[in-house]
Amino acid sequence: MLMKVLFVINNFYLKGNGLCASARRTVQYLKEAGVDVRVLSGKNKDPEGPQPEYPLEDLNLPFVHGLIEAQGYQFAQSDMETISRAVEWADLVHLEEPMVLEAKAAILARKSGKAVTGTYHLHPENLYASVGLDYSKTINWATLNLWRDLVFRYCSDIQCPTQNVMDRLKRHRFKARLHLISNGIIPDPVRSTAVRDPEDKSFRIVNIGRLSNEKDQMTLLRAASFSGHSRDLRLIFAGKGPEEEAYRRKADELVEEGVLRYPPEFVFLDSRGLKDLARTADLFVHCAYIEVEGLSCLESLREGVVPLIAKGKYSATSQFALDNHSTFPAKNPKALARKIDWWIEHPERRKEMAPRYAALAAEYDIHKSIDALIDMFHKALNDAGR
Numbered sequence: 001m002l003m004k005v006l007f008v009i010n011n012f013y014l015k016g017n018g019l020c021a022s023a024r025r026t027v028q029y030l031k032e033a034g035v036d037v038r039v040l041s042g043k044n045k046d047p048e049g050p051q052p053e054y055p056l057e058d059l060n061l062p063f064v065h066g067l068i069e070a071q072g073y074q075f076a077q078s079d080m081e082t083i084s085r086a087v088e089w090a091d092l093v094h095l096e097e098p099m100v101l102e103a104k105a106a107i108l109a110r111k112s113g114k115a116v117t118g119t120y121h122l123h124p125e126n127l128y129a130s131v132g133l134d135y136s137k138t139i140n141w142a143t144l145n146l147w148r149d150l151v152f153r154y155c156s157d158i159q160c161p162t163q164n165v166m167d168r169l170k171r172h173r174f175k176a177r178l179h180l181i182s183n184g185i186i187p188d189p190v191r192s193t194a195v196r197d198p199e200d201k202s203f204r205i206v207n208i209g210r211l212s213n214e215k216d217q218m219t220l221l222r223a224a225s226f227s228g229h230s231r232d233l234r235l236i237f238a239g240k241g242p243e244e245e246a247y248r249r250k251a252d253e254l255v256e257e258g259v260l261r262y263p264p265e266f267v268f269l270d271s272r273g274l275k276d277l278a279r280t281a282d283l284f285v286h287c288a289y290i291e292v293e294g295l296s297c298l299e300s301l302r303e304g305v306v307p308l309i310a311k312g313k314y315s316a317t318s319q320f321a322l323d324n325h326s327t328f329p330a331k332n333p334k335a336l337a338r339k340i341d342w343w344i345e346h347p348e349r350r351k352e353m354a355p356r357y358a359a360l361a362a363e364y365d366i367h368k369s370i371d372a373l374i375d376m377f378h379k380a381l382n383d384a385g386r
Helices: 018-032 065-070 080-089 100-111 124-131 137-150 163-171 217-226 244-256 271-279 295-301 333-345 347-362 366-383
Strands: 004-011 036-042 054-056 092-095 115-119 157-160 177-180 203-208 233-238 265-267 283-286 307-311 327-329
Touching (some): 004 018, 004 100, 018 036, 018 366, 054 080, 092 100, 115 366, 157 163, 157 366, 163 177, 203 217, 203 295, 233 271, 244 265, 271 295, 283 333, 295 307, 333 347
Parallel strands (some): 004 092, 092 115, 115 157, 203 283, 233 265
16 A cells, blocks of 8 residues: 655745755655655646645735745645645645644644654744844744744654754754755766857856855855956856845946956756756855755756855755865855865866765765655654554
């Protein structure tokens, strides 16, 4: 008999949102592994696209809807009739977020004797960075405790994508079993065949991610002013987000002031385009100071590009660095500039490290993650007596 797993998420179909993209990949590969998965979610805005088995209407909150939408997010209405039908079908309910929808589904599942698990996908700071409250220890501490007590308390098991996450949940005394399981990337043994224009003599630096405060692309732009090789830099930002206009203004200033010879580029690409972009990069720079895992970094490493990754208290991505030449203190443009200059001045080291980073990325095959996740589900089902 197939294991019946219900994924609960506010909107499964959002584009440019790492949490939703990870959820879609996980569901796809769970199905391929023989798990019967259904989704409780807001509707897909593309009428021609797939829809959840248990669709919910959008919830538009007064005064803050524009801000939420700018962050690439969408809440769903917690319709109890739909939630009840979804939970009744499932053997196990899996929570993708610590929001009201997930809390209601979890409470109903536990009352019905169903197993409940979850994935820790985002920090409180991810929510508050857009309004400048990510540095408030009191607010973020209280929010995480709220998530623990109102949502995650119903989970017997929680997937922690990184050790950084697991350590934080232990400090906050989460009572569930914690499992260190990467979200994983899709294996692709065929590297991109994209090639550089032979006339392009610039040093190409790529940044991939939502253009937002916590991703901190501004630090990369500011670093250009401190680089001894600023006139050689070509900065390419792949993503959309609420800070795009501010970043474009800063980019224009750097060109007008003569700091940069090549105007920074802002693009939004599909997975194939991102793969080709990484293949033609000299360096991948990841500036986020809040990051649960950072799969965009891993996906770029897979193409054999060397990374330079911010180290911060709540950013786990620096775990992928193989030496200290590939890290810099978060939000420190001078330190970033020094590291960029070092890599420019050591091209042979870049050639040496590129295949090592590609091999590292291969270790995060999503099939390994799916096997571990299924094992976690079985533990939860056994505890629930199902």
